Amino acid sequence: MNCRSRRFLSWLRIGHTVWKPGIVHAKRRFGVFDMIICAKGTLYMEEIGVEYEVEQGMLLVLEPGKIHHGYRPTEDETEVYWIHFQYPLSPQLVEKNNWQQPLLKRTDQDTESHPAMIDIPKFAAVDLRTVVPILTDMLVLHSALTPYRSFELHNLFGQLLLQLQKGMRKSSPHARSYFLGEKVASYLANHLEQPFDSGEMERELHYHFDYLARCLKQYSGMSPLQYRHHLQIERAKRLLAHSELSLINIGEQCGFQDNNYFTRLFKRQSSYTPGEYRKQYQVFRVDSS
Structure with missing residues (x-):
C-alpha cells in the first residue's frame, strides 16, 4: 500500500532548567509565545512594564513581539519548564468573559475544516500533578526528535493545553453554570428519542x-428546546445520508412523532425537506435491478 505524508506546520520547542539562587532571566523579544511553568522556587519576570512573580505551581505566557526580562534575581533554587510555540494562525490573548460553546453548523460531507478554539491563562496557578507528567513526556520526545515524534510532541502539547483550559474553567466564577450547561447538553443528547420533559x-x-435553561443558554447560546431541535436535525441528516430508512422511521428515531412537524422543522433549519436532503447528500444508492 502506498502512503503519502503531510508536514505538520506548527512550531514547538520545549526545555527544562534548574537555576541556582542569584540568576536573572535575560532580556529578550521573541516572535513566538513563551510559556513558562515554575515547578520549584520563584522566577521574577517583567513584560513591557508588568511584573510577575512566577512562584511554584504558577504559569506565565509571554507574548510574541513583547520585550520580557527578569526584574530581580532568584532567591532559591528555581526549576522551570518552558515551551516556545507558534501556529499558522497564532492565538490572541484576550480577557475571558464567557465560556459559551456555540454549536457549529456542519454535515459529515464537509470538506473544509471548522474553526477550533481553546482557552489558556496568561498568568495563573496550575496543577503540577497533572501537567508535569505531560511536560516530562514532551521532553523525552524532544530529546530525540524526528518528524513522527514531532507529531506526537504536538499531540502532547494539545493535552497540556486542554489541562490548562480545564483548570481555568474550574477556577472561574462561572464554573458551576458551565458544568451544569454541559450536563444539560449531554442529557438532551441522550434523550432525543423520548418526548421533551x-x-x-x-x-x-x-x-x-x-436554572438549567439559563446554564445551557450561557453554555451554548440556545434554550433546551432549541438545542434539542439542533441535535435532532443533525441526527436526521446522518440517517438520511447513511441509511435507507424511510423518512417516517427517521423522524421517529430522532424523536418526532408528527412527520409533518419533522419536515417543517428540518426545512427551517437546513433549507431542504428531508427528501431533498437525502437526494443531495446520500453517500450510496441501493441497486434494485
Whole structure:
C-alpha cells in the first residue's frame, strides 16, 4: 500500500532548567509565545512594564513581539519548564468573559475544516500533578526528535493545553453554570428519542428547570428546546445520508412523532425537506435491478 505524508506546520520547542539562587532571566523579544511553568522556587519576570512573580505551581505566557526580562534575581533554587510555540494562525490573548460553546453548523460531507478554539491563562496557578507528567513526556520526545515524534510532541502539547483550559474553567466564577450547561447538553443528547420533559430533567439533574435553561443558554447560546431541535436535525441528516430508512422511521428515531412537524422543522433549519436532503447528500444508492 502506498502512503503519502503531510508536514505538520506548527512550531514547538520545549526545555527544562534548574537555576541556582542569584540568576536573572535575560532580556529578550521573541516572535513566538513563551510559556513558562515554575515547578520549584520563584522566577521574577517583567513584560513591557508588568511584573510577575512566577512562584511554584504558577504559569506565565509571554507574548510574541513583547520585550520580557527578569526584574530581580532568584532567591532559591528555581526549576522551570518552558515551551516556545507558534501556529499558522497564532492565538490572541484576550480577557475571558464567557465560556459559551456555540454549536457549529456542519454535515459529515464537509470538506473544509471548522474553526477550533481553546482557552489558556496568561498568568495563573496550575496543577503540577497533572501537567508535569505531560511536560516530562514532551521532553523525552524532544530529546530525540524526528518528524513522527514531532507529531506526537504536538499531540502532547494539545493535552497540556486542554489541562490548562480545564483548570481555568474550574477556577472561574462561572464554573458551576458551565458544568451544569454541559450536563444539560449531554442529557438532551441522550434523550432525543423520548418526548421533551422538563420535569424529568429537573428530577435527573437535581436543579430547577429555569436554572438549567439559563446554564445551557450561557453554555451554548440556545434554550433546551432549541438545542434539542439542533441535535435532532443533525441526527436526521446522518440517517438520511447513511441509511435507507424511510423518512417516517427517521423522524421517529430522532424523536418526532408528527412527520409533518419533522419536515417543517428540518426545512427551517437546513433549507431542504428531508427528501431533498437525502437526494443531495446520500453517500450510496441501493441497486434494485
